[in-house]
Amino acid sequence: MTRELAIRARGLSKHFGSLRAVDKLDLDVPKASIYGFLGPNGSGKSTTIRMLCGLLTPTDGRADVLGFEVPEHSKELKPKIGYMTQRFSLFGDMTVAENLEFIAEIYSFPAAHRASRVDELLEKYDLTEQRKQFAGTMSGGQRQRLALACAVLHHPELLLLDEPTSAVDPQSRRDFWANLFRLAEGGTTILVSTHYMDEAERCHRLAILDHGVKVADGSPRQLQSSTGMHVVEVLADNPYHAQTALINIAMVASVTQLGVRLRVLIPDSVDDPLALVNQNLQKHKVPAQSRIVAASLEDVFVAVTMNPERRAA
Amino acid sequence: MKSLSRLMAVMRKEVRQMRRDRLTFAMIVGIPLMQLLLFGYAINMDVRNLSTAIADEANTHLSREFVAGLAASQVTNIEYRVSTAAELERMMQAGEISIGVAIPHDFDRRVADDTRAAVHLLVDGSDPTIAGIADKLRNMPIAFDTSAAPRKQGLIEVRPYYNPERRTPMNVIPGLIAVILMMTMMLFTAVAIVRERERGNLELLINTPVTSAELMIGKVVPYIAIGLVQLALILLAGGLLFDVPVRGSIIDLYLAAGLFIAANLALGLFFSTAVKTQFQAMQLTFFLMLPSILLSGFVFPFDGMPVVAQYLGEVLPTTHFIRLTRGIMLREATLGDLPGELIYLGVFAIVATTAAALRFSKRLD
Ligand SMILES: Nc1ncnc2c1ncn2[C@@H]1O[C@H](COP(=O)(O)OP(=O)(O)O)[C@@H](O)[C@H]1O
Ligand SMILES: [Mg+2]
Numbered sequence: 001m002t003r004e005l006a007i008r009a010r011g012l013s014k015h016f017g018s019l020r021a022v023d024k025l026d027l028d029v030p031k032a033s034i035y036g037f038l039g040p041n042g043s044g045k046s047t048t049i050r051m052l053c054g055l056l057t058p059t060d061g062r063a064d065v066l067g068f069e070v071p072e073h074s075k076e077l078k079p080k081i082g083y084m085t086q087r088f089s090l091f092g093d094m095t096v097a098e099n100l101e102f103i104a105e106i107y108s109f110p111a112a113h114r115a116s117r118v119d120e121l122l123e124k125y126d127l128t129e130q131r132k133q134f135a136g137t138m139s140g141g142q143r144q145r146l147a148l149a150c151a152v153l154h155h156p157e158l159l160l161l162d163e164p165t166s167a168v169d170p171q172s173r174r175d176f177w178a179n180l181f182r183l184a185e186g187g188t189t190i191l192v193s194t195h196y197m198d199e200a201e202r203c204h205r206l207a208i209l210d211h212g213v214k215v216a217d218g219s220p221r222q223l224q225s226s227t228g229m230h231v232v233e234v235l236a237d238n239p240y241h242a243q244t245a246l247i248n249i250a251m252v253a254s255v256t257q258l259g260v261r262l263r264v265l266i267p268d269s270v271d272d273p274l275a276l277v278n279q280n281l282q283k284h285k286v287p288a289q290s291r292i293v294a295a296s297l298e299d300v301f302v303a304v305t306m307n308p309e310r311r312a313a
Numbered sequence: 314m315k316s317l318s319r320l321m322a323v324m325r326k327e328v329r330q331m332r333r334d335r336l337t338f339a340m341i342v343g344i345p346l347m348q349l350l351l352f353g354y355a356i357n358m359d360v361r362n363l364s365t366a367i368a369d370e371a372n373t374h375l376s377r378e379f380v381a382g383l384a385a386s387q388v389t390n391i392e393y394r395v396s397t398a399a400e401l402e403r404m405m406q407a408g409e410i411s412i413g414v415a416i417p418h419d420f421d422r423r424v425a426d427d428t429r430a431a432v433h434l435l436v437d438g439s440d441p442t443i444a445g446i447a448d449k450l451r452n453m454p455i456a457f458d459t460s461a462a463p464r465k466q467g468l469i470e471v472r473p474y475y476n477p478e479r480r481t482p483m484n485v486i487p488g489l490i491a492v493i494l495m496m497t498m499m500l501f502t503a504v505a506i507v508r509e510r511e512r513g514n515l516e517l518l519i520n521t522p523v524t525s526a527e528l529m530i531g532k533v534v535p536y537i538a539i540g541l542v543q544l545a546l547i548l549l550a551g552g553l554l555f556d557v558p559v560r561g562s563i564i565d566l567y568l569a570a571g572l573f574i575a576a577n578l579a580l581g582l583f584f585s586t587a588v589k590t591q592f593q594a595m596q597l598t599f600f601l602m603l604p605s606i607l608l609s610g611f612v613f614p615f616d617g618m619p620v621v622a623q624y625l626g627e628v629l630p631t632t633h634f635i636r637l638t639r640g641i642m643l644r645e646a647t648l649g650d651l652p653g654e655l656i657y658l659g660v661f662a663i664v665a666t667t668a669a670a671l672r673f674s675k676r677l678d
Contacts, residue, residue: 053520055677071676078522089517091326093333105322106521108315150517 006031006158006189007052011061014047014212021047023212024061029191029205034184036203037193038301044212045193046086049160052191053083066158079107082151086162086193088143092136096127096146099135100153107154121149125179141172148179152188159183161192165199177202197298208304215304224295227265227303229253230273231295234262234281236288245284251276254302263296265303319523323531331535340500345493345543349550352489365412366393368401371420379432383414401435412436483558486551487638488611491631493547494570495577495605496598498540502581503594505532506673511591519675529670533578540574541567561641565648569641572658573634579665580630586672605631633657 007029014022022044029035037045050056052065054074063070068077090099100118109117122128125145130138135146144164151159161180165173177199184190184204192203200206200220207217216223236242239257246264247255253265266273277290295303331337365383369376384391389412395401401413413435417423423431509515518528544567551557559566584597606612608626615626626632633654640646648655 050677055516055520055675057676057678074675075522078520081520083517083520085513085516087513087516089513089515091330091514092512093330094326098329102322102326103521105325106319106518106523108318108522111318 004031005029005064007035007063007065007191009052009061009063012048012051012058012063013060014044014051014056015059020212022051022058025209025212025214027063027207027214027217029189031189032184032187033204034180034190034192034202036200036206037191037209038195038197038200038206039193039209040195040305042211043209045209046162047212048209049083049162049191049193053077053081053160079154080156081158081160082154082156084147084151084159084161084164086166088135088147090135090143090146090150093134095132095134096138097122097131099146100150103150103153109154117153121153125149126175140167141169144168144172144176148176152183157187157189159188159190159192161190163193163195165194165196173199197296197301200301201297208301210305216300220297223300224297227295227300228268229265229295229299229303230268230270231293231299232264232266232273232277232290233293234264234277234288234290235260236262236281236286238286241284241286242281242288245280245286246277249276249280254306256298256302263293263299263302264290265299315522316524316527320527320531323523323527324535327532327535331539337501340497341539341543342546344497345547346550348489348493348496349486349547349554352485352492353551353555362390363411364409365389365391365414366395366401366404366410367391367414367416368395368398369416370397370418371416373421375424376416376420379416379420380414389414398433398435405435483555483643484639486547486555486557487642488609488635489551490544490547490570490638491573491609491634492606492611494540494543494574494634495631496602497543498536498574498577499581499584499598499601500595501536501539502532502578503584503588503598504591505582506585507588507591507594510589516677519677525670525673525675529582529666529673533575533582536578537571537574540578541570544570557642559642560645561647566638566641568648569634569637569655569658572655572662573630573637576630576658576662576665579662579669583665583669583672586669601629605629608632609635611635630658630661 005028007027009025009027012022012025012027013020025044025048027048037048039045047056051058052063052070054071054077057071065077066080068074070077091102094102097118100121101114104114104117122131125148127142127145127149130142130146135143138146144167148161148164151161165176168176173196180190180192181202192199194200203220205217205219206223207214208223209215218226234242234246237260239260239262242262243255243257246252246262251266251270253267255265256263264273264277266276270276274290274292281288281290367380367383369380380391383389393404393410395404398413398415398417401410401415404410405413415433415435417431417433420431506515509518548557548559548563548566552559580601581594581598584594588594588597604625608618608622609615609629609632610626611631615623615632618626637648637651637654637658640651641648
């Protein structure tokens with residue numbers, strides 16, 4: 001790693017009673033990059049982000065964020081980070097402009113530049129028309145833009161975004177990511193959690209979390225090329241029959257249906273996965289075409305989050 | 314400097330939100346006025362000025378003395394003097410009067426004879442309040458009706474009989490100030506933090522540079538101002554509607570109120586840090602309201618309560634503030650006359666604020 005790290009965590013753990021919400025997490029987030037946290041609900045994404053900004057005390061392990069140990073030095077850290085909570089956390093009974101002004105005051109943004117900074121953000125995040133609208137009455141996409149505008153108002157070095165796009169339409173998501181790239185180009189480090197594959201694919205690096213455990217990390221390309229699985233795509237008129245024909249083979253790690261296609265994961269140890277699939281389809285008299293394809297991020301996700309016995313097979 | 318501007322930002326935000334929250338706004342003005350009217354009039358059993366007509370057929374020295382006593386009582390407002398009992402009946406029927414007093418021509422003799430009624434009281438029985446009063450009038454020592462031997466001095470003892478404390482609102486309102494402030498202040502701050510927790514605002518707030526102290530003080534200060542406004546409102550309405558005076562220094566009263574308000578806000582804030590939902594905060598507040606009303610000396614005389622209840626009462630800030638308000642407003646006492654009460658309120662405020670600040674951490678766990 002040549003670039004400096006914005007976040008470095010070692011053995012970071014958080015237990016709630018007997019539940020290991022985050023379990024011995026190691027994390028290296030390079031500066032000025034977009035780092036993704038991919039994982040299903042309850043995998044520990046929010047808990048990790050909260051530990052990183054000092055809101056939760058780790059049960060074990062340590063984390064260094066922008067050179068500050070958390071949670072011990074989170075007070076010094078606060079002015080340097082921007083945090084967008086999973087749930088909308090701005091004031092619904094205040095207008096868009098009032099919310100931005102409040103944030104500016106709380107972060108002691110120089111009074112002389114406050115008004116122009118608010119105008120600039122309204123413009124940049126396409127909220128000028130909503131300026132006097134109460135935040136509580138806005139649409140999901142508008143709220144999200146306001147939340148991002150508030151999170152970046154004080155020019156933080158690090159942005160922590162917790163599932164920022166889970167409540168917005170696809171167009172808003174694309175626009176949102178355009179904003180994130182613009183920020184990253186400006187030198188901001190961004191840690192963003194998501195459960196959308198297409199978003200994960202856009203990250204420079206990402207970590208996949210499952211039940212509090214980091215099961216993979218790297219660039220999307222690295223992850224795709226190191227699944228340890230062959231991917232066979234099966235196109236069948238009756239995908240259901242094809243699935244039944246394939247699911248019970250010991251050698252097959254998983255079968256996932258995507259429309260009329262099936263994606264079949266077979267461990268690297270199998271020499272001719274295509275033959276294996278075709279033989280079994282013929283045996284069950286299921287008409288289908290199959291071919292070897294490159295692993296998508298979705299395949300990676302399926303491969304790393306499947307239960308361990310199945311993976312070992 | 315930065316701290317001050319953050320504090321101002323929190324306060325501005327609180328005021329802004331408060332202004333927009335109709336319920337809060339209604340509570341600020343509505344609760345004091347409603348309570349004042351409710352307690353002021355309901356506890357006030359001193360019904361006065363019932364419109365009355367008198368038919369004095371006897372017109373003797375004794376009967377005139379009786380009528381004068383009745384007039385002095387202020388219960389009745391003698392609006393008409395007629396000559397016959399029949400006329401009283403007609404007026405009653407027409408709804409012109411609530412009470413008719415018929416004094417028969419042999420009044421003097423009847424007074425001496427304890428087997429016969431000396432006076433006939435016509436009462437508008439359709440109004441239960443008035444009927445109740447008639448009952449009381451009849452049971453008075455002077456036997457208007459069919460009862461025991463009359464006592465001459467009984468004639469002028471009419472009024473004190475059913476209002477021994479004389480003008481009740483005067484005694485109720487100093488205590489009512491304490492109860493109203495206690496209710497509203499504690500409720501405001503009890504929900505203050507937990508509401509932001511429920512709405513998710515807290516997670517954003519605690520991730521900004523704002524400190525716990527700034528957040529706490531920023532939430533309390535606007536409400537102190539509101540408490541003082543409420544006090545002015547109650548004093549004004551109490552003065553206008555019930556002639557309740559402030560005999561001592563109004564500055565003393567405001568100083569004592571300031572401490573009492575701070576004590577309640579701090580207690581509310583502590584509750585707010587201790588509970589998980591607004592509902593729990595409300596419950597906790599109501600849980601404390603009952604003893605504050607019953608054990609503070611507001612409803613029952615403090616000295617008449619069982620010892621255990623007295624001990625409990627001593628813990629409540631309301632008890633001490635009621636002593637202060639009664640002292641200052643009615644007995645013309647100064648703060649120097651009641652140092653113990655003042656010190657208790659101050660100590661309570663400090664302890665509760667500290668407890669709240671300690672309990673509130675800028676963490677989620
Ligand atoms: N304050 C808490 N107390 C108890 N359990 C919690 C708490 N916060 C999160 N959890 C649990 O920890 C696990 C991880 O939660 P979270 O980090 O929110 O996951 P994600 O953000 O990936 O959906 C979940 O099982 C959740 O129920
Ligand atoms: Mg989450």
